[in-house]
Amino acid sequence: MQTLSANVVVMGAGPAGLGAGLAAARAGMRTVVVEASDSVGGLCRTLAVDGLRFDLGGHIPFVRDDTRHRWLGELLGDDLRWVPRPVRSWRDGLRDGRYLDQRPAGPLGSPVHPDPDPPSPLTPASAVLGPLFGASFVDRHMRPYLEKVDGAPLEQIPGVRALRLMRDQAAPEGFWFPRLGIGQLMDAMAEAITAEGGLVATDTGVEAIDVGGGAVRGVVVTGPEGPVRFSTPSVVVAAAAGRAASLLHPHPPALDPVRMRAVCIVMAAVEGERLTDEAWVQVDDPRVPAGRIFEMGNWSRDMTPGETVMGFECYCRADDQDPVWGLGDEDLTAACIRSLREPLGWLDDPRRARGLMVLRLPRAYPAPEISQLAEIGLPAEILRSVDGIHLAPGAAVIEAIEAGEAAVAAAIAG
Secondary structure (H helix, E strand, C coil): CEEEECCEEEECCCHHHHHHHHHHHHCCCCEEEECCCCCCCCCCCEEEECCEEEECCCCCCCCCCHHHHHHHHHHHHHHEEEECCCCEEECCCEECCCHHHCCCCCCCCCCCCCCCCCCCCCCEHHHHHHHHHCHHHHHHHCHHHHHHHHCCCHHHCEHHHHHHHHHHCCCCCCEEEECCCHHHHHHHHHHHHHHCCCEEECCCEEEEEEEECCEEEEEEEEECCEEEEEECCCEEECCCHHHHHCCEECCCCCCCCCCEEEEEEEEEEEECCCCCCCCEEEECCCCCCCCEEEEHHHCCHHHCCCEEEEEEEEEECCCCCCCCCCCCHHHHHHHHHHHHHCCCCCCCCHHHEEEEEEEEEEEEEECCCHHHHHHHHHHHHHHHCCECEEECCCCCHHHHHHHHHHHHHHHHHC
C-alpha cells in the first residue's frame, strides 16, 4: 500500500469539509479532502436536466456579516447575486415570514434574543416556545410545521433545535446566492483548495482511521487507484460522526442506531412563466406532501430559461408504510404536482408539469427524540476522545463552512 503524508485529512467534501479544506490549504497545511461520492458538495449540488439547472433542495447561504460576504465575493465574483425574496409560509395562502417568524403581534414581530441561560438539551420545544409566545399560539402556528418536518410530537423535539432554526436560518429581507446554483459555490471552494496546493479526491472513501496511544496516526482511503495510507496528525470529520467512529482502529464499542429522518426531493418542470414570486415556501398543510417548496427560477433566472422548476422537499420515514416514502416515484411526483393546483392554487393545469427526478435519502439527517439525545452524542464523544480528531458538524451552508474552519483552527492550535 502506498503511504503519503499530510498535515490534515478532511473526511467529506460537503460545505463543512470544503470549508475545512480551504482554511487548511490557505494556512499552508498539506491538505487532503476525500469524498466517497463522485462530486463535491454533498447535498449542496446543482444538477442539469433538459437544459434546466436545479439544486438538490433549497440551500440558502445565510450571510450575517461583511467578512463572510467578502469571502463569498472572492470565490464567486460577479456571480454572487442578491435575491430579494425572504422565506415565506403558506396557511390558506402565502403569508410573510416562516412559521417560526410568526408572532402574536404579527409576522416578524418582536425578535427572540438568546436567553442568558440556554435551555437544557432535555427541554422539549413545547416548553421552550410556549412561554415565549403562548401555548395556544404555538399549537396553531408552529407545531404543525415542526412536527411535519421532524416526524415527532413537539413534546419530543429538543427545544434547542427549534431555537436554532428560529435564530440561525432567518432571512427576512432576502439572501445572497450563486448565479448558477449552490453547486457553483461548492465547485469554487474545491478549485480554490486545489489552487492552494491541496488535494480534493472524489470517488475516494475512508476505510480506517488509525489510532495509537490515544492519538491519530493515519487514515487509509480507497480511490480509483486503489488503497492509500495518509500519515497525518489531524483528521477533520465533516461526515456523520457515527460512520467516522465505526472506522476507528482499534474499533470502539458498537453504537445503537439513532432515529434518522428521510427526505424525498422531487423536481418538476412547468411550462411557461414562474408560478410564484417566491424562492422558498414552508407548507404545513397535510394535503401537500412537501414541507418546503422552492421555485428555482426565483433564486436565479439563469438556471431555468424558458420554463420554471419546482422543488419539493418531502420529509418522511424510510418505510414502505409511510404515506410519502411508500409512494413510487411517479405517484409521488404526481401528488406533488397536484398539490400545486389544490390546495396551493399556483398551477391551473397539472398537465403543464412533468417530473424531472426523485432523489430518496433514507438517512438524510438525525432527528432524535429527547430520549435519544445521549445516544446521538456518543459517537462525537468517542471521536473527541482521540487526540487529533476534530469535528465539523453539518448544518446550514454557512454554519457548516464555519464549523469546518473552526475545526482547522483547533487543529492548528493543537
